[in-house]
Amino acid sequence: MKKLKLRPKRIADTFLTYALLLLVSVVFLFPCLWLVLSCFSASGSIYSFNGFFPTEYSLNSFKSLFTDSFYNYWSWFKNTLLIAVVSSFLGTLLVVVTAFTISTFQFKGRKALMKGALALGMFPSFMGMTAVYLLMTQFNFINSRIGLALIYACGAPMGYLVQKGFFDTIPKTIYDAAKIDGASNLRIFCSVTLPLSKPILVYTLLTQFAWPWSDYILPKLLLKDRELWTVAMGLMSLPDKEFARFAAGSVFIGVPIVVLYFCLTKYMVNGLSAGAVKE
DSSP states (O other): OOOOOOOHHHHHHHHHHHHHHHHHHHHHHHHHHHHHHHTTBSSOOGGGOBTTBOSSBOSHHHHHHHHOSSSOHHHHHHHHHHHHHHHHHHHHHHHHHHHHHHHHOOOTTHHHHHHHHHHHTTSOGGGGHHHHHHHHHHTTOTTOHHHHHHHHHHHGGGGOHHHHHHHHTSOHHHHHHHHHTTOOHHHHIIIIITGGGHHHHHHHHHHHHHHHHHOOHHHHHHOOSGGGOOHHHHHHTSOGGGHHHHHHHHHHHHHHHHHHHHHHGGGGSSOSOTTSSOO
8 A cells, every 4th residue: 555645735734724723712712711710700800800810719709690689690590591482482483484485385476575574684673673662562562571572583584594495405396295195285384394394493493592592682672670681681780890790690691502502403413304205
């Protein structure tokens, strides 16, 4: 067997590639390391740090985070979890139904609807805050966690293009075979499309869950009572001298997202439609 000769150009290229990847990793990991170490600051204030990191460490920030009755973190956490769960399931259903309808059926005004949704998606969402507030006032949804969840869910179908692109890849012959067997459109959607769409369902569920989990603007607009606040609102209300508690709350609120991602990521690797039909 011939020995492989490593050319100097290839060695240099490999070295530069790994060096660049290492540099990018450090750039992205440093803020995370700084935030985690800030949780254990004994003074609690960012102004007592020695450069980037605290001078003394303790667990007082975590203790005060979960025991303070005025800054009730557990109440904020439960509110955020309720809003995120309701909006993720309802929003995922609306997005998937919208994408399936536009991908599968041909109807009058279909292209105009797609272009209109694409044009509206170019505008930032905060431009409609006044209209959202007036609508929520008319429906008596101010200070309502369910009302806030409905706002997140009803805005989700505007981002249907990713899901539509996935449904476009499912062979149409599967639908034709189901129609020959007498299946209705609803039966095709429930029994054929959804089982083949686990990757995009998981992706949609994760994105819909993460959006209200860290949002601040909409809860600030609609939730007035302190006991109804979300985690983002509660942490922003902490004084400057409680930065360590702010960092601890920020790290803790990221745990459910990480756990949810690792539990569902196996469904995002490959679609189940590969090889379903032999053309």
